[in-house]
Amino acid sequence: xxxxxxxxxxxxxxxxxxxxxxxxxxxxxxxxxxxxxxxxxxxxxxxxxxxxxxxxxxxxxxxxxxxxxxxxxxxxxxxxxxxxxxxxxxxxxxxxxxxxxxxxxxxxxxxxxxxxxxxxxxxxxxxxxxxxxxxxxxxxxxxxxxxxxxxxxxxxxxxxxxxxxxxxxxxxxxxxxxxxxxxxxxxxxxxxxxxxxxxxxxxxxxxxxxxxxxxxxxxxxxxxxxxxxxxxxxxxxxxxxxxxxxxxxxxxxxxxxxxxxxxxxxxxxxxxxxxxxxxxxxxxxxxxxxxxxxxxxxxxxxxxxxxxxxxxxxxxxxxxxxxxxxxxxxxxxxxxxxxxxxxxxxxxxxxxxxxxxxxxxxxxxxxxxxxxxxxxxxxxxxxxxxxxxxxxxxxxxxxxxxxxxxxxxxxxxxxxxxxxxxxxxxxxxxxxxxxxxxxxxxxxxxxxxxxxxxxxxxxxxxxx
Ligand SMILES: Cc1cc2nc3c(=O)[nH]c(=O)nc-3n(C[C@H](O)[C@H](O)[C@H](O)COP(=O)(O)OP(=O)(O)OC[C@H]3O[C@@H](n4cnc5c(N)ncnc54)[C@H](O)[C@@H]3O)c2cc1C
Numbered sequence: 001x002x003x004x005x006x007x008x009x010x011x012x013x014x015x016x017x018x019x020x021x022x023x024x025x026x027x028x029x030x031x032x033x034x035x036x037x038x039x040x041x042x043x044x045x046x047x048x049x050x051x052x053x054x055x056x057x058x059x060x061x062x063x064x065x066x067x068x069x070x071x072x073x074x075x076x077x078x079x080x081x082x083x084x085x086x087x088x089x090x091x092x093x094x095x096x097x098x099x100x101x102x103x104x105x106x107x108x109x110x111x112x113x114x115x116x117x118x119x120x121x122x123x124x125x126x127x128x129x130x131x132x133x134x135x136x137x138x139x140x141x142x143x144x145x146x147x148x149x150x151x152x153x154x155x156x157x158x159x160x161x162x163x164x165x166x167x168x169x170x171x172x173x174x175x176x177x178x179x180x181x182x183x184x185x186x187x188x189x190x191x192x193x194x195x196x197x198x199x200x201x202x203x204x205x206x207x208x209x210x211x212x213x214x215x216x217x218x219x220x221x222x223x224x225x226x227x228x229x230x231x232x233x234x235x236x237x238x239x240x241x242x243x244x245x246x247x248x249x250x251x252x253x254x255x256x257x258x259x260x261x262x263x264x265x266x267x268x269x270x271x272x273x274x275x276x277x278x279x280x281x282x283x284x285x286x287x288x289x290x291x292x293x294x295x296x297x298x299x300x301x302x303x304x305x306x307x308x309x310x311x312x313x314x315x316x317x318x319x320x321x322x323x324x325x326x327x328x329x330x331x332x333x334x335x336x337x338x339x340x341x342x343x344x345x346x347x348x349x350x351x352x353x354x355x356x357x358x359x360x361x362x363x364x365x366x367x368x369x370x371x372x373x374x375x376x377x378x379x380x381x382x383x384x385x386x387x388x389x390x391x392x393x394x395x396x397x398x399x400x401x402x403x404x405x406x407x408x409x410x411x412x413x414x415x416x417x418x419x420x421x422x423x424x425x426x427x428x429x430x431x432x433x434x435x436x437x438x439x440x441x442x443x444x445x446x447x448x449x450x451x452x453x454x455x456x457x458x459x460x461x462x463x464x
Contacts, residue, residue, distance in 0.1 A: 001040040001085075005061055009043055009085070012053045017044040017091075028086045031071040031078045033420050034334075034384075039066070039080040044088045048166060048174055048205040054087065055203070056172035058449050066451050067199040069110065069141030072133045074337060075418030077145065077198045081453035087203065089140050095119055096206060104163060104180055106208040109140030113147075116209070125211040128155035131414070132322055140204050146196035148414035150321065153372030154246040154280075155212070157414065159195040164208035167194060170201070170445035180208055193440070198416050199451040201444040215280035218246070219290040220308040222317055223275040223297040224268050228252060228355065228367075230301025231273035232348040235371045237296040238277075239344045243289050247278040248372030249321050255328060255366040255379075262327035265320030266313075271303065275371065276317050321368070325379070328366045332381040336393060340404035341375040341413030353403045354378045360399075361392040375413035401427065417455040425456055 001020065009018045019025050019042040030036040040063075045051050058065045064084030071078050080086050089110035097106040100123030105116060114134045116127040130149035131137055137147065143165070148157040164178035178184065178191030194201060225231040235248060251259070251274050256267045267274065275297070279289035294305050308314040329335055342350045351367065358365035358380070369377035378400060382393050401411045401424045411417075411424050426434055434456050441448065441458060448458050 001063070005057075005063070006041060008057055009041060009054075012050055012057065013043045013045065017046070018042070025086075028068060028071070028088065029080070031073045031076060033074055033076040033079070033418065034336075035076045035079045035419055037079050037081060037083065039086040040083050042086045042088060044091045046091050048168060051087065051168040051203050051205060052172045052174050054085070054172075055168055055170055055450075058085065059171050059447060062447065062449065064449050064452050067140070067144070067203050069138030069144070070112070070133075070136050072137045073141060073145060073418065074339070074415040075145075075412070075420045077416055077418040077451070077454060078141075079419060081419065084449075089138060089203075092205060098123075099180075100125060102180065103211045103213075104208055105211055106164075106206060107139055108206055109138060109143070109204045111139050113137050113139060113142055116211075120211050121214070124214050126214050127161065127209060127211055129158045129161060132325065139207050139209070143195055143204055143207055144197060144199050145414065145416045148370060148373065148375060150247045150249060150318075150370065152370055152375070153248055154244045159192070161210045162191055162195055162207060163210055165191050165194060165204050166206040167202040167204050170447075170450040175202075178208070196416065198418060198455055200441055200454060201450070203450075215246075215282075215286070217283035217286045218278055218280040218314075219286050220276070220278045220314040220317060221290060221293070222267075222306045222308070223277060223302060224271045224304040224306065225273045225275070225301055226303050227272045227301040228351050229348055231275055232351040232371070234275060234297045234300040234302070235347050236345050237299060238293055239372070241292055241296050243279070243292045243296070245277050245289065245293060245372060246280045247276065248370075249276040250274075250367065250369055250371035250376065251276070251321065251324060252367040254364065254381075255324050255368040258327040258331050258366060259320045259324055262330055263319070263323055265316050265323070267317075267320050268304075276321055324366075324368045325377075328368075328379050328381060331366070332364065332383055334382050334384040336380045336382065336397065338378050338397065338400060339369070339375060339413045339415045340378065340400055340409060340411055341373065342404060342407045342409030344372070344374045346407045346409065347371060347374055347376075349407060350374075350376060350403065350409070353407075354400065357396050357399045357403065361396040363389065363393055363396055370413075373413065374409070398424075419454060422455060422457075
């Protein structure tokens with residue numbers, strides 16, 4: 001980057017909020033995926049106006065800009081593929097307005113997701129989307145990836161809570177999209193197009209989110225199975241029986257043992273799989289719902305149905321699930337975690353298919369995830385230094401995505417496409433689907449300068 005350009009960035013952001021030394025920028029060159037690319041500059045925004053000035057500068061100077069929340073993304077979304085500038089949002093953490101009467105909260109996009117509940121609890125409200133990364137991911141990153149979480153089965157995902165947002169468009173214009181009303185149909189659903197846009201269409205700087213009343217009561221249980229198939233079938237049966245638990249998380253034997261080696265969470269090392277299940281709501285109905293769950297799981301290959309009797313027991317079970325990814329990461333030097341998702345009725349086929357693929361290619365796999373949503377995280381445990389194992393893993397990943405598509409599922413339930421799944425998007429949405437996305441991108445960002453090279457490639461003439 002030219003000296004004069006760096007000087008201009010320092011005028012916009014201030015001297016200390018612009019980094020250009022390689023050693024200072026290392027932390028902004030990777031996320032939780034596998035790619036690492038050094039940017040030419042990193043800037044820390046404090047206001048929407050600064051971001052608007054940045055985009056006007058980028059458009060005049062033809063410099064790529066990549067928005068970044070906390071870099072916890074698992075698909076490479078915040079990697080500066082075309083170098084240029086990484087725009088960090090983590091100084092924009094203010095709560096702008098808490099409106100309990102309308103059950104709304106407006107926050108800056110760099111706020112950490114778990115910082116909402118301590119404010120909302122004063123009015124007996126909570127923010128339902130709770131990705132496993134809730135304590136470090138940002139609201140902007142959650143909206144950009146349409147993040148899901150452990151409560152997605154009953155409460156839905158980020159898109160179900162986004163009401164309004166302030167966005168800086170790629171050429172620097174500032175727009176407010178959506179509305180705080182319960183109903184709003186004035187114009188296209190423009191806030192909707194930004195949910196899951198992976199930082200390609202604009203930079204969200206403020207977001208208004210809906211909140212819900214905290215349920216009166218929660219019942220938690222661990223269902224312990226003798227077979228993978230029993231656990232997968234139980235999920236399908238519970239849904240078919242008309243019960244909607246708030247959480248239904250799946251962990252297979254490899255994941256259970258990785259967790260126990262990482263941290264003792266009282267999980268049974270010899271189980272083929274477990275389901276961590278929670279029902280919530282009014283006290284009597286959540287207890288009755290857990291009774292119905294128990295009836296359904298007992299029809300399958302179950303060894304034990306253990307209800308958590310104390311908050312400590314419940315917390316320990318949930319802690320196990322929350323550390324699952326870190327625990328699997330400690331098994332081998334590297335892992336490839338996917339989020340292929342199918343309809344709940346297809347879970348038994350999906351689990352069996354993943355197991356077959358891993359066995360066929362002789363790769364260690366741990367399977368965990370939001371089974372109640374049909375969203376599994378098959379996690380290949382590998383050593384990227386082992387070329388031969390990498391070749392087998394690449395084949396396994398291709399077969400895994402094909403399996404999800406064949407079962408009418410999706411290649412990504414929540415982590416987005418980014419760089420990691422870009423080669424597979426066409427298989428999911430077809431050439432016409434890609435052309436539509438390219439045209440939308442062209443309309444918002446005619447020079448292809450905002451997070452270029454993610455999700456899909458643009459035709460040559462639009463490449464920065
Ligand atoms: C241990 C672990 C557990 C996880 N569990 C879950 C889970 O349960 N469910 C789930 O869905 N995901 C999960 N994730 C993935 C990840 O945390 C989410 O995708 C999260 O939403 C990313 O937030 P972030 O702030 O880190 O965003 P980043 O990774 O920094 O960015 C993600 C994308 O959003 C864009 N972006 C960021 N901020 C903005 C903004 N303000 N405006 C426009 N674009 C922006 C970036 O350009 C990038 O494309 C997990 C990750 C880890 C490491």
